[in-house]
């Protein structure tokens with residue numbers, strides 16, 4: 543629908559499995575000192591002197607996690623890497639290597655996989671990570687992508703979900719809710735397109751939220767920024783499933799409660815206007831939407847002056863005694879319990 547269909551079609555069977563991997567990865571360059579050996583042996587060799595290693599993996603399945611009718615393959619490749627790098631950054635670690643495995647049906651020509659790997663390569667270049675391995679295999683139905691990301695960090699700098707203390711401030715980077723509203727716009731345009739394929743969508747006025755859905759960026763910049771400001775987060779998580787479920791994870795693993803203030807939640811003006819257009823409550827979208835890939839963390843109150851004027855951060859609440867529970871304080875000053883509603887639960891309700 544929204545992609546420029548690549549005209550030439552080369553069948554995957556023309557290359558064979560090994561030829562395919564070689565072809566898809568031939569333009570990837572190894573740039574990290576920690577990569578001793580990348581693709582080309584039975585396993586990659588990595589070396590992290592005096593640091594701890596973090597490893598995270600994600601599986602993305604066509605029809606469950608992405609829809610190729612509006613997700614260009616290049617963007618999908620980029621996003622698949624971002625989803626994983628975001629988890630590395632959420633440990634306050636540096637991302638350094640990825641592996642990518644795909645299962646693909648023969649309805650995909652070689653040119654489609656070249657687009658996918660162009661996106662993966664763009665992510666590797668922009669975020670300075672090496673592709674050091676992976677596998678390709680055939681699939682009976684759609685496309686499956688699994689990315690594993692590897693990162694490293696000196697032990698003292700690692701930030702877990704479990705370190706939040708009572709009275710710590712709750713902080714989120716950037717803004718939330720945009721990726722979910724971008725998805726709503728793309729789903730609506732897909733339905734319009736089904737009825738009238740000649741109708742090309744005009745997404746100009748939705749550019750920010752559509753980009754947040756199709757081309758998210760992981761917050762590589764936050765670790766050095768916090769370091770520069772002299773702030774150490776006490777607990778951290780990335781916002782992949784929606785603000786409320788991430789807050790609940792932090793609270794449960796840190797044995798604290800939380801008050802979240804509705805009027806402090808950072809929303810882009812486009813999210814507010816598109817929520818009005820769709821007759822959706824913007825706070826609900828921020829709490830339950832997901833796929834923002836922002837970082838959510840807690841800091842000691844003493845660090846408040848160091849971050850209060852920084853446009854990258856919004857202080858959205860504070861941690862309380864565990865027995866006080868987890869609450870949203872609304873604009874009308876009503877206290878309501880926070881519940882975990884990731885986007886899965888949300889789509890069940892539609």
Ligand SMILES: [Mg+2]
Nearest residue numbers: 629632780782
């Ligand atoms: Mg995560």
